[in-house]
Amino acid sequence: xxxxxxxxxxxxxxxxxxxxxxxxxxxxxxxxxxxxxxxxxxxxxxxxxxxxxxxxxxxxxxxxxxxxxxxxxxxxxxxxxxxxxxxxxxxxxxxxxxxxxxxxxxxxxxxxxxxxxxxxxxxxxxxxxxxxxxxxxxxxxxxxxxxxxxxxxxxxxxxxxxxxxxxxxxxxxxxxxxxxxxxxxxxxxxxxxxxxxxxxxxxxxxxxxxxxxxxxxxxxxxxxxxxxxxxxxxxxxxxxxxxxxxxxxxxxxxxxxxxxxxxxxxxxxxxxxxxxxxxxxxxxxxxxxxxxxxxxxxxxxxxxxxxxxxxxxxxxxxxxxxxxxxxxxxxxxxxxxxxxxxxxxxxxxxxxxxxxxxxxxxxxxxxxxxxxxxxxxxxxxxxxxxxxxxxxxxxxxxxxxxxxxxxxxxxxxxxxxxxxxxxxxxxxxxxxxxxxxxxxxxxxxxxxxxxxxxx
Amino acid sequence: xxxxxxxxxxxxxxxxxxxxxxxxxxxxxxxxxxxxxxxxxxxxxxxxxxxxxxxxxxxxxxxxxxxxxxxxxxxxxxxxxxxxxxxxxxxxxxxxxxxxxxxxxxxxxxxxxxxxxxxxxxxxxxxxxxxxxxxxxxxxxxxxxxxxxxxxxxxxxxxxxxxxxxxxxxxxxxxxxxxxxxxxxxxxxxxxxxxxxxxxxxxxxxxxxxxxxxxxxxxxxxxxxxxxxxxxxxxxxxxxxxxxxxxxxxxxxxxxxxxxxxxxxxxxxxxxxxxxxxxxxxxxxxxxxxxxxxxxxxxxxxxxxxxxxxxxxxxxxxxxxxxxxxxxxxxxxxxxxxxxxxxxxxxxxxxxxxxxxxxxxxxxxxxxxxxxxxxxxxxxxxxxxxxxxxxxxxxxxxxxxxxxxxxxxxxxxxxxxxxxxxxxxxxxxxxxxxxxxxxxx
Numbered sequence: 021x022x023x024x025x026x027x028x029x030x031x032x033x034x035x036x037x038x039x040x041x042x043x044x045x046x047x048x049x050x051x052x053x054x055x056x057x058x059x060x061x062x063x064x065x066x067x068x069x070x071x072x073x074x075x076x077x078x079x080x081x082x083x084x085x086x087x088x089x090x091x092x093x094x095x096x097x098x099x100x101x102x103x104x105x106x107x108x109x110x111x112x113x114x115x116x117x118x119x120x121x122x123x124x125x126x127x128x129x130x131x132x133x134x135x136x137x138x139x140x141x142x143x144x145x146x147x148x149x150x151x152x153x154x155x156x157x158x159x160x161x162x163x164x165x166x167x168x169x170x171x172x173x174x175x176x177x178x179x180x181x182x183x184x185x186x187x188x189x190x191x192x193x194x195x196x197x198x199x200x201x202x203x204x205x206x207x208x209x210x211x212x213x214x215x216x217x218x219x220x221x222x223x224x225x226x227x228x229x230x231x232x233x234x235x236x237x238x239x240x241x242x243x244x245x246x247x248x249x250x251x252x253x254x255x256x257x258x259x260x261x262x263x264x265x266x267x268x269x270x271x272x273x274x275x276x277x278x279x280x281x282x283x284x285x286x287x288x289x290x291x292x293x294x295x296x297x298x299x300x301x302x303x304x305x306x307x308x309x310x311x312x313x314x315x316x317x318x319x320x321x322x323x324x325x326x327x328x329x330x331x332x333x334x335x336x337x338x339x340x341x342x343x344x345x346x347x348x349x350x351x352x353x354x355x356x357x358x359x360x361x362x363x364x365x366x367x368x369x370x371x372x373x374x375x376x377x378x379x380x381x382x383x384x385x386x387x388x389x390x391x392x393x394x395x396x397x398x399x400x401x402x403x404x405x406x407x408x409x410x411x412x413x414x415x416x417x418x419x420x421x422x423x424x425x426x427x428x429x430x431x432x433x434x435x436x437x438x439x440x441x442x443x444x445x446x447x448x449x450x451x452x453x454x455x456x457x458x459x460x461x462x463x464x465x466x467x468x469x470x471x472x473x474x475x
Numbered sequence: 476x477x478x479x480x481x482x483x484x485x486x487x488x489x490x491x492x493x494x495x496x497x498x499x500x501x502x503x504x505x506x507x508x509x510x511x512x513x514x515x516x517x518x519x520x521x522x523x524x525x526x527x528x529x530x531x532x533x534x535x536x537x538x539x540x541x542x543x544x545x546x547x548x549x550x551x552x553x554x555x556x557x558x559x560x561x562x563x564x565x566x567x568x569x570x571x572x573x574x575x576x577x578x579x580x581x582x583x584x585x586x587x588x589x590x591x592x593x594x595x596x597x598x599x600x601x602x603x604x605x606x607x608x609x610x611x612x613x614x615x616x617x618x619x620x621x622x623x624x625x626x627x628x629x630x631x632x633x634x635x636x637x638x639x640x641x642x643x644x645x646x647x648x649x650x651x652x653x654x655x656x657x658x659x660x661x662x663x664x665x666x667x668x669x670x671x672x673x674x675x676x677x678x679x680x681x682x683x684x685x686x687x688x689x690x691x692x693x694x695x696x697x698x699x700x701x702x703x704x705x706x707x708x709x710x711x712x713x714x715x716x717x718x719x720x721x722x723x724x725x726x727x728x729x730x731x732x733x734x735x736x737x738x739x740x741x742x743x744x745x746x747x748x749x750x751x752x753x754x755x756x757x758x759x760x761x762x763x764x765x766x767x768x769x770x771x772x773x774x775x776x777x778x779x780x781x782x783x784x785x786x787x788x789x790x791x792x793x794x795x796x797x798x799x800x801x802x803x804x805x806x807x808x809x810x811x812x813x814x815x816x817x818x819x820x821x822x823x824x825x826x827x828x829x830x831x832x833x834x835x836x837x838x839x840x841x842x843x844x845x846x847x848x849x850x851x852x853x854x855x856x857x858x859x860x861x862x863x864x865x866x867x868x869x870x871x872x873x874x875x876x877x878x879x880x881x882x883x884x885x886x887x888x889x890x891x892x893x894x895x896x897x898x899x900x901x902x903x904x905x906x907x908x909x910x911x912x913x914x915x916x
Contacts, residue, residue, distance in 0.1 A: 027557070028566060029595040037521075059519055060497070062849065098780070102771035107839050109846025128849070155783060162739070162786045162808050169634035169737045272736050272911070274631040275624070305573075307564035316561055319620025322628045342628040373569040380571020380590050387520045388853045 038409055039392050042231050048244050049220030053396055053406065054231045057389060063132050063227030064393040067123040067139065068400050069219050071116060074188070078203055079471065080195015082116035084156055085208050085216070089114045091152045094141030101138065110135050114142065118189050119332040120401045121216055126390065129228050133237055140241040148212060153205040161200055168469045171277040171442040174268050175340070178468050179279040183336045183438045185260055185475065196471025218247045224397045226389045261475045262436035264459040268468060269445055276348040276443035280355060281338025282433060287330050287402055293415045294427040299326055300374035301366045302358060303339050309358050310339065320344050320351045332402050337432065345444050349452040359432055365425030379416050498876050499852065501862055502694055508710045509682025513862045513872055514697055515689040517855060523690030524856040525597030526586040528863040531678035532579050533658060534651040534797070535716050540666055542658020543674055545578040546622055550671065551585065553614035555603040560614065563600060570596055578656045581796040582867060588856050591691035595700050601686070602704040605679060610671050623660050630657065634737045635908050642745045645729050645904040646800055650722040680711025687863035690855040722747070722798065725902040732907045734914040739786065739806050740813045741908035744820065746801045748897050751794040752869050757881045758889040759792050759801055759897060764843055765832060765890065766790045766823065773823050784811045784819055796868055801897060813907055827894045831887045844882050
């Protein structure tokens with residue numbers, strides 16, 4: 021036998037070198053962050069406009085606006101735009117989140133100038149026709165109806181509505197049907213004029229072009245964005261119902277879809293490293309406690325994971341899983357058991373494993389141009405410092421198990437979860453809720469997608 | 476117009492030149508025990524993909540034991556002589572890596588993506604599986620439950636989740652593609668421990684495996700490590716089931732209405748097509764791009780945008796080792812009758828059968844294919860899998876560099892010909908998904 025050892029082979033970990041991002045203030049409200057890489061003749065580019073949604077605006081406005089911008093711009097109609105893009109082999113997409121508005125380009129370098137020129141038309145001279153608006157609104161409504169067949173969509177939509185109640189994050193980016201029905205083309209035109217057209221923006225790019233060349237192209241095609249984005253408006257009454265199990269009855273469901281979570285601090289929080297490690301042990305990778313318990317020990321689920329829903333201003337920690345309908349209660353009990361167990365802290369092995377995983381997996385997250393572009397776009401989107409990754413790695417290197425375990429009882433507040441279940445009512449859920457000291461509330465699917473939820 | 480055409484030709488030429496320059500270099504050899512090895516060195520990021528493709532999928536299963544290949548994929552994570560139950564994940568996690576696997580009709584693929592310094596660990600883990608996997612009743616019982624929940628989560632509880640199962644069951648009557656990789660829970664429940672061991676000894680052997688490694692490696696060091704961990708693993712001696720069943724042509728349209736937990740109907744049309752790698756397969760693949768590759772594609776432009784009769788519309792050539800399927804699908808908008816949408820799809824198919832596509836459209840199509848080639852294989856895992864795929868299915872890993880030529884041989888006439896030859900509405904499967912509320916109407 022040639023195998024020298026049956027033991028795990030040892031190795032030495034090399035330090036992580038992050039891509040070098042060059043930052044350039046282009047003036048006129050534009051910032052460029054670029055990493056030159058020449059392995060492929062392509063350029064990834066994200067144009068990011070900060071977009072704090074304003075309370076009172078109809079949900080879905082940013083989304084429908086993003087869909088309409090490339091439905092006709094400058095001298096081109098929608099088909100001509102698509103045709104031009106496909107001829108160049110360029111991907112150009114426009115999309116929105118609650119925090120930002122994005123125009124993303126992936127193109128052969130030789131077509132970058134044409135692509136940015138097209139982006140200019142899309143951002144500066146979109147047609148925003150009423151007929152396109154009516155068609156797009158109908159398409160989104162159809163899509164929302166189609167999505168309402170999906171248990172995980174329903175669970176996520178209701179969870180966000182509850183956990184981010186009365187904030188700009190409470191609605192799905194596509195909007196609630198009630199708002200979509202009231203939306204008019206004027207809403208879209210106003211939104212574009214006031215929130216997109218000349219708003220200061222950032223560009224994050226990775227590809228085989230020099231920083232100075234790219235800067236010239238952007239300054240030439242996208243000048244004059246001096247208007248600052250409006251400030252985020254905090255809502256006064258941010259009340260969360262964390263004493264109720266919300267149950268969406270979905271006939272003939274084969275599983276119960278469960279989301280359980282609560283608000284948490286954002287990515288600027290001091291104890292973020294502790295949180296990341298604790299979450300990793302609880303429900304992060306495949307070998308997490310939750311997965312080992314619910315999947316490998318009990319066979320209730322194909323998989324369960326927990327993580328953070330980070331936004332710029334409000335964030336949540338949440339776990340989600342689909343479990344055998346007949347074991348919904350048992351699964352919830354085991355989830356709560358593991359959360360409670362985490363309060364006592366983690367073992368040396370668990371700490372070291374979670375820390376190693378978090379640190380050593382960093383190179384895997386910076387492999388492709390698209391990954392690097394999105395990673396650094398994410399910093400901009402969340403208002404984080406440009407050296408955030410370097411600092412976070414340093415914090416992780418200095419983190420001790422004592423720090424983690426000291427924080428374990430504070431990471432998740434044991435009482436007070438937002439719980440949403442979507443499925444069939446096979447078990448006596450009233451009894452289950454009572455045993456867990458939660459109220460029980462039934463919610464109709466139509467109310468979830470319409471946004472008709474009151475607390 | 477002349478200027479535009481010249482520009483297109485220039486673009487086309489430059490992309491082709493780049494594709495040639497960006498050749499993916501690799502070394503390939505075979506160990507004495509039959510293990511195929513492919514190595515690709517790319518030092519741009521300090522990571523490595525360690526993958527093994529076993530040439531066994533659901534089509535190799537006994538019809539009374541469907542789901543075996545996929546079930547076995549789960550068992551392969553249960554542990555080995557030197558790795559405790561659940562240990563695979565823990566070891567890889569601690570090393571900063573990720574791992575997973577998937578099973579298709581034709582093969583099963585395992586991969587680990589690791590920091591580059593963990594190449595030896597990855598090889599040790601894969602060799603443990605191949606040398607002495609632990610198959611016991613605890614693992615089998617647990618995975619029986621997990622696989623049932625996987626089926627519920629990924630298929631039964633999803634809108635239109637039975638689509639593939641129904642399509643393939645209707646399209647194939649004798650070939651093993653008539654069942655899908657998830658197979659039957661009942662058969663998995665019925666199977667004994669000895670049957671699982673027999674499957675392992677038959678298919679999980681070096682002479683049925685391709686070890687494909689891509690990333691930040693030194694080729695000579697990698698060869699030494701492969702020798703160390705794999706060379707003494709014995710070859711398999713059992714006969715592997717390689718079905719040679721030829722599915723006879725369909726003689727008429729087969730239609731099934733499925734009442735599902737959905738609000739919007741779905742129309743699926745499935746046509747038999749030749750196996751992947753054949754000349755006509757490439758033409759049909761390009762036809763798919765013409766019909767549904769992007770927003771200016773024919774189905775999207777006409778059905779979704781212009782006529783607004785569909786929420787979604789598209790087509791997929793199901794690339795398989797044996798003759799597969801060409802599938803079109805569409806979801807009608809609210810208020811649109813499925814029959815009316817089916818007629819619209821028929822009109823688009825009829826158009827590609829009747830007329831040659833324009834030269835402009837054809838150039839765009841070729842550019843799309845070219846651009847896909849430039850941007851694909853952007854990850855080491857993707858490169859490792861592509862190299863293994865090309866070798867396992869075609870015996871030629873270098874197709875990763877040259878397959879583009881097969882696409883570029885396709886002509887406009889080919890597109891018209893294959894549309895007429897294969898997209899025959901009298902020999903197809905039509906699935907109509909309807910809301911359950913419509914069942915009693």
